[in-house]
Amino acid sequence: MAENSSSLHDRTLVISGASRGIGLAIAIGAARRGANVVLLAKTAEPHPKLKGTVYTAAEDIESAGGQAAAVVGDVRKEEDVQHAVDTAVERFGGVDICVNNASAIATEGSQELSAKKYDLMQDINCRGTFLLTRACLPHLRKSSNAHVLTISPPINLSPYWLGRHPSYTLSKYGMTLLALGWAEEFRAREGRSGVASNCLWPQTYIATAAVTSMSDGSTLAASSRTPEIMADAAVEILSRPAPETTGQCFIDADLLIESGVTDLSRYGGGDQPIPDLFLDL
Template sequence: MSDPFPEAQFADRTLVVSGGSRGIGLAIALGAARRGANVVLMAKTAEPHPRLPGTVHSAAAEIEEAGGKAVAVVGDVRNEDDVQRAVDTAVAHFGGIDIVVNNASAIATEPTQALSAKKFDLMMDINVRGTFLLTRAALPALLASDVPHVLTVAPPLNMNPHWLGAHPSYTLSKYGMTLLSLGWAEEFRAARDGAGIGFSCLWPQTYIATSAVANLPDGDTLVEASRSPDIMGDAAVAILSRPPGEVNGRTFIDADVLTAVGVTDLSRYGGGDTPMWDIFLDKS
């Protein structure tokens, strides 16, 4: 598949990506790596999982093969010490941090009466706490960067009662990630002598063919109607190539980002003629 952004360059820029061993996180990391980026991947998967392909180490090898430089950090985004170690690793190896990608996320969509407190806590700890911990730890390095961005994989705030009632606890955790991003956009708008940091969110228009989708009961059917993670990687490249102030405080949909820059044929990403619309998005 041809590169839709051959002019985009990430040489000497350093990313820290949470949950980067596979799926969307790895796709975003690879998109930047193909353009020369340094990448620090933080993920828990140190050894192969029977149902999930790839480890943080194999992902780092893919990044190196794609033309970037990579360091793998085995760690849990819920753990403050692990997060600080990932940030310290980026600074030690590459001299700083220019981009944070808050990708690590947990999902549980059971009805409230069937949802365990353990799963509720897991979503809040990974999605909200993890996003907070990684961003907070990286802030000193981001504030020293010339082009700092924080991209969070989270949806636009859609107050349609359907989405509020479909899975309230998961919705709370994902909207919490979005609210943190929007709040930080304002909190740090005047930082760096008014240049700020580019806090933005990115969400897929359709289901994405990740291992999590493939492992669902009807996974084979869902994967056929899902687009490749590459669409999120390409959309992230388009966002992160822009000046921080242009994207600060915004929530983006991958397909909209790409069509806005002239990538009108999205069939390259798969999903068939009618890919399955993702949650939190109204088709109208």
């Protein structure tokens, strides 16, 4: 990927669920290129087992060279989402980028999965993605290079993936369908600059709390890449012209290789990193 320290200079990014992990890495990656970042997350207080809050995330972003605003809220609630967008407009003058990162996962089988967990996944993954994008849209339409980026997979209708964890799959494919639908709904047309909408998904497991908290988390983490690979891929997408970069489901490693990165070892994972869900490799 070509290094361009000013590619996101003075552009404003609103991102959900970025207290840690992939979301925080994307926010820091954008900040290093001069972006303003508004974080919407629930983690106001430190979790006993998880590092980071929305406030420490904001500090990390500012240390990376960007400007940050921390908003404590729930992506499932319209008023919290609107507050985050209003903060972006009041603090930085608008919104250029919307990143739908917040997500819930539960991979139990259909008989074992509780209705509460089912609802949580649909509400955070689908409803949250819809609410944040909808709230950002009036401001994105005023931007000269507007992007929506959703952290969701390409839709793979292989029976293997459909049968693995149908409820989680439904919620993640729902995010992707929204993103691809928006690409067409808000595509550039005569007299309208348009809003790009794309998905980004990791080729391999990423060493986040979702992985390390598993019973064999340390072993899995050793074969997982760092969140920075997703950050570098996201910045590559968001730096491209919106009319030329929309309606796609990008895979992080493939995108970076296509962009000129020849060595992915910097992101860890060893010689055989674990392939991520929904991908037939």
